[in-house]
Amino acid sequence: MGTRNITQVILNGKTLVSQYCQWDGYPDGQGITILEFLTSMNRDKFETNLQACIPLNADATHALWKEAFIAVERPRMKVLHAELTEEEIELKFNEKLKEYEEDGMVNMDVSNEFGKYNPTLIRDMGADVLQFIQDSPVPVHLQLDQEFVKDSLMCEWAYVIDLDNNVLEVYEGFNNKPVPADNRFQLDADEVARETADGSSKYYPVVLMQKFALNDLPDNETFVKLCTPPDEDEEELTSEARFAHVASIIRGMTFVVKEEEQMRDHMLNYLEANKEDLFEAVGIN
DSSP states (O other), rough: OOOOOOEEEEETTEEEEEEEEEESIIIIIIHHHHHHHHOOOOOHHHHHHHHEEEOHHHHHHHHHHHHHHHHHHHHHHHHHTSSOHHHHHHHHHHHHHHOOOOOOOOOHHHHHHHHHHOOGGTTTTTTGGHHHHHHHHHOOEEEEEEEOGGGGTTEEEEEEEEEETEEEEEEEEOOOOOOOTTOOOOOOOOOOOOOEEEEESSEEEOOOEEEEEEEEEEEEEEHHHHHHHOHHHHHHSHHHHHHHHHHHHHHHHHHHHHHHHHHHHHHHHHHHHHHHHHHHHTTOO
């Protein structure tokens, strides 16, 4: 499931890992991966390899993507245009390379080529990066995404392994309230919370939900239970609240022509008039 999340590791006051992941961000997904790593971690080896990791900036990462693009597309051009001369093929390839450098778009073949040689730089790695770092015989390349946690609309879960204080912290997204002063993640003085297009909601940084001592970690079942919001929260989300959430999304859509704006209004009116039946039909009480 696409549940955006991030895994961070802190050592000697520095964030040495800040690994974005696109999938399975819930405690019973990425959370369990982290918990199981920590229960069997070779701490000395992990910390040694952790300090050898190499953070890459945007330019360095772009260069690696370009290498993958060239590795895939140049041979492909030779196959697709076998009737052309070498010079003509190279001209076509350079045109395609220019397009890539302008829009940054790649196909799955290029993406797979990139991931094959740079597994820690793709969105699929997630918390598996912890074991990867511990087991790697060479320094590991990483991207440090430090801003993602400040937008809890996009960052649905965050996990922080603080080796200085020997704790695992679990943070929850979709936070509509300013965070407490002691929350690890804060907006800078010149930053404001993300606001929905219609101005109905604001999203602040992810907020601390649970904290566990590394020398007293729970079992998997207890961990998931402690990190799962209570059922009462689900009951509080009435059909009115659900309608307001869906309506805010629809209102925030960008429409090009007036007819599409009229269609939006029809959608909202229909949803409001039939919300009880619609939510019941899809299994939402």
